[in-house]
Amino acid sequence: MKAIILLSGGLDSTIAAELMDAQGIELLALNFKTPFCLCDRKGSGSCGNYAYKVAIQLGIEFRLINAADDFLEVLKKPKYGYGSNMNPCIDCRILFFRKSKELMRGVGALFIITGEVLGQRPMSQFKRQMDIIEKEAGLEGLVVRPLSAKLLPPTIPEKLGWINREKLLDITGRSRKRQIALAKEFGINDYPCAAGGCLLTDAGFARKVKDLITHDELNLSNIQLLKSGRYFRFSKETKLVVGRNEKENKSLAMLAREGDFVFRPLHIQGPLGIGRGFFDPNLINLSCKIVARYSDRDGNNSAEISYGRIPEAESSLITSPLGEDELERFRV
Ligand code: SF4
Numbered sequence: 080m081k082a083i084i085l086l087s088g089g090l091d092s093t094i095a096a097e098l099m100d101a102q103g104i105e106l107l108a109l110n111f112k113t114p115f116c117l118c119d120r121k122g123s124g125s126c127g128n129y130a131y132k133v134a135i136q137l138g139i140e141f142r143l144i145n146a147a148d149d150f151l152e153v154l155k156k157p158k159y160g161y162g163s164n165m166n167p168c169i170d171c172r173i174l175f176f177r178k179s180k181e182l183m184r185g186v187g188a189l190f191i192i193t194g195e196v197l198g199q200r201p202m203s204q205f206k207r208q209m210d211i212i213e214k215e216a217g218l219e220g221l222v223v224r225p226l227s228a229k230l231l232p233p234t235i236p237e238k239l240g241w242i243n244r245e246k247l248l249d250i251t252g253r254s255r256k257r258q259i260a261l262a263k264e265f266g267i268n269d270y271p272c273a274a275g276g277c278l279l280t281d282a283g284f285a286r287k288v289k290d291l292i293t294h295d296e297l298n299l300s301n302i303q304l305l306k307s308g309r310y311f312r313f314s315k316e317t318k319l320v321v322g323r324n325e326k327e328n329k330s331l332a333m334l335a336r337e338g339d340f341v342f343r344p345l346h347i348q349g350p351l352g353i354g355r356g357f358f359d360p361n362l363i364n365l366s367c368k369i370v371a372r373y374s375d376r377d378g379n380n381s382a383e384i385s386y387g388r389i390p391e392a393e394s395s396l397i398t399s400p401l402g403e404d405e406l407e408r409f410r411v
Pocket of ligand 1 (some may be wrong): 166167168169171172203276277278279280
């Protein structure tokens with residue numbers, strides 16, 4: 080009997096995999112890549128890498144599906160709305176379940192397994208939402224949630240005796256005590272992607288994403304850009320991102336493309352700024368002032384900032400830094 084397990088690399092889905100493995104179910108681990116993975120932010124690998132690591136430890140086959148483009152479409156206008164920030168959790172789960180269903184057919188799997196825990200996440204892990212998600216994905220009765228199964232109606236695999244319901248669990252809510260105890264039992268000591276969720280649940284990041292959606296500019300390139308620094312909006316079509324550290328400066332340098340404006344301090348240490356959109360002399364001046372604000376001026380009240388539109392030649396100007404009040408007017 081083969082099933083697909085949605086494996087995040089976190090504790091819950093790892094325990095779900097162990098429970099199903101113990102019942103002799105052949106598992107294929109599936110993970111989805113989106114631009115909003117939290118693990119990327121920690122700089123220690125993507126969620127996909129963590130899930131892969133767990134799959135290797137469990138000795139099961141692993142697939143990673145890049146769902147970025149579809150996810151962005153969902154994010155622009157989610158049928159079931161957003162959670163506390165810009166997280167469209169119900170539509171996101173529907174998307175992942177639909178893709179899992181497509182894969183199910185191709186690999187001969189008969190059902191889906193998840194590490195979901197009833198009542199753990201407000202937007203997508205309550206019974207009513209779970210029902211909506213299953214129905215919209217065309218997977219009614221075919222999603223087994225081993226951690227909470229005893230609190231949910233029996234699924235088709237349970238009814239048909241493919242799975243022994245008695246050996247499934249009745250965990251509910253946000254406490255992780257029982258999962259941690261089970262992890263010990265199973266000898267699981269490394270569950271790197273424990274936090275779950277995604278960047279869209281972060282209020283500050285969500286504000287930036289909302290800005291892109293409002294300006295009809297939500298695409299992968301702009302998302303990567305705003306993940307790499309402080310974000311300033313000047314007009315409907317013009318924005319500036321300024322690196323916060325060397326890593327972000329390098330990342331911005333890689334992301335800059337033809338037509339973008341590049342701003343950087345000359346002779347002193349400071350950030351790289353990438354401007355995207357229409358820059359008139361006033362906005363060039365404003366951007367230089369912002370880059371000067373974050374440069375190491377060593378007590379001086381001015382800095383020389385180089386600017387130029389890729390691939391044209393760069394010019395420079397000497398400017399004072401932008402004041403804090405002004406800065407806040409443009410910060411997203
Ligand atoms: S928090 Fe999880 S379910 Fe919600 S949108 Fe992000 S990845 Fe999807």
